[in-house]
Amino acid sequence: MLCYFRGLYTVHLTLELPFKEGMSSSSSSALETEIFQYIDLHQSDFIKDLKEWVAVESDSVQPVLRKEVMRMMALAASKLEALGATVNSVNLGSHQLPDGQHLPLPPVILGELGKDPQNPTVCFYGHVDVQPARREDGWKTDPYTLTEIDGNLYGRGSTDNKGPVLAWINAVETFRALKLAIPVNFKFIIEGMEEAGSLGLEKLLEEEKQCFFSDVDFIVISDNLWLSKKKPALTYGTRGNACFFVEVEGGDKDLHSGTFGGIIHEPLMDLVALLDSLVDPTGHIQIPGIYDSVAALTEEERKLYESIEYDIEEHKNNSGVKKFLYSSKEEILLHLWCYPSLSIHGIEGAFHEPGIKTVIPAKVIGKFSIRQVPYMDLSVVKQQVEEHLKNVFSKRNSPNKLKVSMPLGAKPWVADVNDPLYKAARRAIKTVFGEDPDFIRDGSTIPIARLFQSITQKRVIMFPIGAADAGEHSQNEKISRHNYIEGTKVFAAFFLEISKLRGQLHETSSPETNN
Amino acid sequence: MLCYFRGLYTVHLTLELPFKEGMSSSSSSALETEIFQYIDLHQSDFIKDLKEWVAVESDSVQPVLRKEVMRMMALAASKLEALGATVNSVNLGSHQLPDGQHLPLPPVILGELGKDPQNPTVCFYGHVDVQPARREDGWKTDPYTLTEIDGNLYGRGSTDNKGPVLAWINAVETFRALKLAIPVNFKFIIEGMEEAGSLGLEKLLEEEKQCFFSDVDFIVISDNLWLSKKKPALTYGTRGNACFFVEVEGGDKDLHSGTFGGIIHEPLMDLVALLDSLVDPTGHIQIPGIYDSVAALTEEERKLYESIEYDIEEHKNNSGVKKFLYSSKEEILLHLWCYPSLSIHGIEGAFHEPGIKTVIPAKVIGKFSIRQVPYMDLSVVKQQVEEHLKNVFSKRNSPNKLKVSMPLGAKPWVADVNDPLYKAARRAIKTVFGEDPDFIRDGSTIPIARLFQSITQKRVIMFPIGAADAGEHSQNEKISRHNYIEGTKVFAAFFLEISKLRGQLHETSSPETNN
Missing domain, CATH: 3.40.630.10 (Zn peptidases)
Structure with a gap:
């Protein structure tokens, strides 16, 4: 050393x-x-x-x-x-740059x-x-x-x-x-x-x-x-950050939606269903057990929120967001600081350019992350996410391959x-x-x-x-x-x-x- | 002229x-x-x-x-x-090329x-x-x-x-x-x-x-x-091809999932729910009315299918697909030729690169297309798609903006x-x-x-x-x-x-x- x-x-x-x-x-x-x-x-x-x-x-x-x-x-x-x-x-x-x-x-x-x-x-x-x-x-x-x-x-x-x-x-x-x-x-x-x-x-x-x-x-x-x-x-x-990749793989090449549309289980259809299973429209994460270890808010901490200076309207205006999921200062701050959140960032492997390409992508990787809070354990979160996705996937009877990984986990x-x-x-x-x-x-x-x-x-x-x-x-x-x-x-x-x-x-x- | x-x-x-x-x-x-x-x-x-x-x-x-x-x-x-x-x-x-x-x-x-x-x-x-x-x-x-x-x-x-x-x-x-x-x-x-x-x-x-x-x-x-x-x-x-763009727009800029995750209606969440509402795991399109005008198969046409030379295994092997949605030749050909299919091609505006970017995209555009068959009318299909998506979206109580368009429709x-x-x-x-x-x-x-x-x-x-x-x-x-x-x-x-x-x-x- x-x-x-x-x-x-x-x-x-x-x-x-x-x-x-x-x-x-x-x-x-x-x-x-x-x-x-x-x-x-x-x-x-x-x-x-x-x-x-x-x-x-x-x-x-x-x-x-x-x-x-x-x-x-x-x-x-x-x-x-x-x-x-x-x-x-x-x-x-x-250090070495990507160009060597x-x-x-x-x-x-x-x-x-x-x-x-x-x-x-x-x-x-x-x-x-x-x-x-x-x-x-x-x-x-x-x-x-x-x-x-x-x-x-x-x-x-x-x-x-x-x-x-x-x-x-x-x-x-x-x-x-x-x-x-x-x-x-x-x-x-x-x-x-x-x-x-x-x-x-x-x-x-x-x-x-x-x-x-x-x-x-x-x-x-x-x-x-x-x-x-x-x-x-x-x-x-x-908050911490647990980043997930959920990969669905069909065949080994992209297919034409004219020649295969309607007769195969499209990997992107599976992925969309998996991603749609994560959060309900109220922002509540649907992964079973995910809130189990979240530290309860103490009375002492709740009091801290009362005096905090935070202008919801200004935050809205600065971000261009028209409406938050919650209307009170306390609820917003609680959901930013004390509760986990799940955001979907995008999909790798699907068509992403402007215009149209009538392709059925062979392999797609959904990217999402969970901002976790004390006392959520990273390895437990990983297991809960995996189990949930496998469960949703199994109900689809899809012959495609599912792979879930957590490439990054910050506490x-x-x-x-x-x-x-x-x-x-x-x-x-x-x-x-x-x-x-x-x-x-x-x-x-x-x-x-x-x-x-x-x-x-x-x-x-x-x-x-x-x-x-x-x-x-x-x-x-x-x-x-x-x-x-x-x-x-x-x-x-x-x-x-x-x-x-x-x-x-x-x-x-x-x-x-x-x- | x-x-x-x-x-x-x-x-x-x-x-x-x-x-x-x-x-x-x-x-x-x-x-x-x-x-x-x-x-x-x-x-x-x-x-x-x-x-x-x-x-x-x-x-x-x-x-x-x-x-x-x-x-x-x-x-x-x-x-x-x-x-x-x-x-x-x-x-x-x-003609003019993109470079002028x-x-x-x-x-x-x-x-x-x-x-x-x-x-x-x-x-x-x-x-x-x-x-x-x-x-x-x-x-x-x-x-x-x-x-x-x-x-x-x-x-x-x-x-x-x-x-x-x-x-x-x-x-x-x-x-x-x-x-x-x-x-x-x-x-x-x-x-x-x-x-x-x-x-x-x-x-x-x-x-x-x-x-x-x-x-x-x-x-x-x-x-x-x-x-x-x-x-x-x-x-x-x-088959024809009706291509759709479904756009969900939140604010005017991408947001950080740490500072906004958990307090906003994420446009990509809305889009994923919309895309997930289109087709069930058996490949059946969920848009109400979409099959109403599909020409019934005549006995005469059904007979044509019996003698058609088509090797399912070879088609599978050539495409890398492990399992089709249907197992008989007739069912597969019917679903390729006589029934409409819906494929999702991808999403524009979300993170699509390798690696991780914990962004909440501000505006995302889902791309999908319907291969339609006689006697589905393009303008009716367009209306059915719009109504269905608006209906699904309205149930989410999202403040985001929804826009559905059909940039291409081939009969x-x-x-x-x-x-x-x-x-x-x-x-x-x-x-x-x-x-x-x-x-x-x-x-x-x-x-x-x-x-x-x-x-x-x-x-x-x-x-x-x-x-x-x-x-x-x-x-x-x-x-x-x-x-x-x-x-x-x-x-x-x-x-x-x-x-x-x-x-x-x-x-x-x-x-x-x-x-």
């Missing part, structure tokens, strides 16, 4: 910041004021830094831009070094700042690569020139994820600039392949779990969004909102934004939280600073000046809060359950 | 062949013997002609080969002129030979363009070098349709060479765009129906195959096997092959028969000479020497038979019914 930091422990620079009075809980208000004032006064510097980072076209999707990703990794490493952190850029080797070409993977940056065993150690994960963006895709401004319009900072990566990474760094920088000691040890893990599937990351985490992560108390990820445009949020769960993730970590984040938010955050989940699957939790066995918090309308992955991605600057403050306030958690972080049980 | 032959009527060469004794029905046997002997003796010449035609790569599908189609049309025109026919190569102008390029259309050859108003006038339709073929597609021989192996003549177009066109010409040529008068007037319509959709043909038929076709008694098409490898057949019907075609024309062809087959033909239909749609019948209002006979294993459109297309030479004889025998029909051909009613 490689252990990149083994050698570094003996040579890293020890932080020797003066410990100021005023770090106690009772007087944190004055300290906060000082910190927040500094952040407000240095807004332009922080935005200048973000502009510099956004200017690097660190698109990890397009191979031709890999050198820009490399340049971005070097920039990020320098930034951490300027903080005083020890930085190790771990070479992950190369080998491309170097960007390094993963492992950084650390502070090593006092008395202090809690927080590890921040972020990525500095971006999705592709071109002006002609419909951007109103050059995507790689951070441009402020009406208080919004437009640019690719402004919110996903360069802005939040810099906000965290800015917060640490503020403590340094003010010569405030921080009774927190920092670790950083910054990657450059997130938008291309985090290639190599999982292997690195496995290799580092006993080394770099051994003294980490928890991991902070700030790579998602609030549910609202205005109200802050903390994310404590994501759901859920955290305990009563964990001191979440409470600390909540207090920081209340301090900076003046209101409690929404405690939200995400209906989609964010493998990174689950990945960190599963491998490192550390607790994870998803702590977004971007608003619902930030346009991640879309044209005109932005972070508002407000969210960027208040986000910097909220991270700083969070450092103060977690510094108070000494001793509490080791008290709770391991975060790893079967989900 | 253009009328290409108007002027030619005054200048065409009158055929002045000596009328030999021995044309009466009682002595046709000796005459036939003479004719058949000639054909047997000149096999090599006929094959040489076919070799010359096959050598022209008259592929109408690939624009780059259009000049070869043009060259082929000129060859065919010379061949007819050598028979003594008056030939008019009608210029059809040009304009390509000249090959001319359609209209030829005539003999104009005695006392004689029946038979018009032969054929095409001399071919499907694409390349050695590397899996041909055992060069597709454009006619090659005889074990009595089979391999080459592109050997059976589709250059061989049958030449067989007809050979038969006429035999009468000329033997200086036998033929009490039949011939017309020829030869095109070069059949494999590319017969562009321009329909318009030409409309223009010529009162001119070139005015004195035609019937039209012979020899562009399909027997049902058996050995037993000759006459084709008296084809079925059926002829009367008791028509003197079919009887004449049957006698010719009995004379040459020593057995009665199978009277067969085709489950697929052959628009050309229907097109000629609808526009010209003349009776049409489909008179194939190629065997079931000829491999039309496939690799290693062939016509056997036997089929080519006996096919030439059967056409010659047919001329003698129809010469006896003087007076009978005008007695039957118009061939145009609602189907």
Whole structure:
């Protein structure tokens, strides 16, 4: 097992910041004021830094831009070094493209700042690569020139994820600039392949779990969004994703519907019947047993829903959907977060082009997926799906061959909102934004939280600073000046809060359950 | 209205062949013997002609080969002129390719030979363009070098349709060479765009129906195959084809199954339910009323089925299908020829590639078609399909938009096997092959028969000479020497038979019914 930091422990620079009075809980208000004032006064510097980072076209999707990703990794490493952190850029080797070409993977940056065993150690994960963006895709401004319009900072990566990474760094920088000691040890893990599937990351985490992560108390990820445009949020769960292929094969070649229509069991007819058996028109999944293990909603969680800021009409308008299956906020959020859903994505092997082709396809593969929730077990879900499809198929007396597989299964993730970590984040938010955050989940699957939790066995918090309308992955991605600057403050306030958690972080049980 | 032959009527060469004794029905046997002997003796010449035609790569599908189609049309025109026919190569102008390029259309050859108003006038339709073929597609021989192996003549177009066109010409040529008068007037319509959709043909038929076709008694098409490898057949019907698009539209953009799965009515779910409502697992169409107008099977037609040579096992093996919906020959043929069938071809707009994409498609279009039979009316079928789909959809309470359309509707075609024309062809087959033909239909749609019948209002006979294993459109297309030479004889025998029909051909009613 490689252990990149083994050698570094003996040579890293020890932080020797003066410990100021005023770090106690009772007087944190004055300290906060000082910190927040500094952040407000240095807004332009922080935005200048973000502009510099956004200017690097660190698109990890397009191979031709890999050198820009490399340049971005070097920039990020320098930034951490300027903080005083020890930085190790771990070479992950190369990967092969579908055309056979080998491309170097960007390094993963492992950084650390502070090593006092008395202090809690927080590890921040972020990525500095971006999705592709071109002006002609419909951007109103050059995507790689951070441009402020009406208080919004437009640019690719402004919110996903360069802005939040810099906000965290800015917060640490503020403590340094003010010569405030921080009774927190920092670790950083910054990657450059997130938008291309985090290639190599999982292997690195496995290799580092006993080394770099051994003294980490928890991991902070700030790579998602609030549910609202205005109200802050903390994310404590994501759904899993079990993807299924259901293949029906007739003969070995496509047939002419004139010469065979009416005398054979068409594979696509079988498949359509199988797919039609999955969900009823009300959205209820018809697979027997599928809801059996779904965690019951607690009264405590139900209460969380009441105060959540979520505009159904706006969600409808943004998506172009005319009517949801449910009319109340609570029902909609429950069905996105706490209940499984099943979506059909398409069919491979059938005619899919415009126009007409009167073919009877020989082999067709239906693609659907189930977003599963705690405590649905992936292997049980797989078995339930298989049994159900085999049962429906057997009633058709079809001579065709049925094959069901689950090529991808990602588990759901859920955290305990009563964990001191979440409470600390909540207090920081209340301090900076003046209101409690929404405690939200995400209906989609964010493998990174689950990945960190599963491998490192550390607790994870998803702590977004971007608003619902930030346009991640879309044209005109932005972070508002407000969210960027208040986000910097909220991270700083969070450092103060977690510094108070000494001793509490080791008290709770391991975060790893079967989900 | 253009009328290409108007002027030619005054200048065409009158055929002045000596009328030999021995044309009466009682002595046709000796005459036939003479004719058949000639054909047997000149096999090599006929094959040489076919070799010359096959050598022209008259592929109408690939624009780059259009000049070869043009060259082929000129060859065919010379061949007819050598028979003594008056030939008019009608210029059809040009057509535009998807890339904007304009390509000249090959001319359609209209030829005539003999104009005695006392004689029946038979018009032969054929095409001399071919499907694409390349050695590397899996041909055992060069597709454009006619090659005889074990009595089979391999080459592109050997059976589709250059061989049958030449067989007809050979038969006429035999009468000329033997200086036998033929009490039949011939017309020829030869095109070069059949494999590319017969562009321009329909318009030409409309223009010529009162001119070139005015004195035609019937039209012979020899562009399909027997049902058996050995037993000759006459084709008296084809199914129609009503193609449907069923579109379900949700919003205006595809959505993420994590963020919307479980709270919206997915358009693809609606579509799958609609498609699943069309046919039950036994192959029975579930659209109310769809079978109402299907012509009942007469006792006479049922009897035709008993003697038909059709090998279920071979059909299964050739198609790779393990089991048909029916086990008896009669049931299978009935469901291919006399009953409508419904096939689902695919879905446009959904995810269709290999791999996984967890998308909820915004707009999906299901494609299916109904092969309809006499006397199903296209507009009624369309209405029944629409009503059924709307009914199923309304029960789902979906807010999505449903749109049903029928972008293509081709009518079925059926002829009367008791028509003197079919009887004449049957006698010719009995004379040459020593057995009665199978009277067969085709489950697929052959628009050309229907097109000629609808526009010209003349009776049409489909008179194939190629065997079931000829491999039309496939690799290693062939016509056997036997089929080519006996096919030439059967056409010659047919001329003698129809010469006896003087007076009978005008007695039957118009061939145009609602189907």
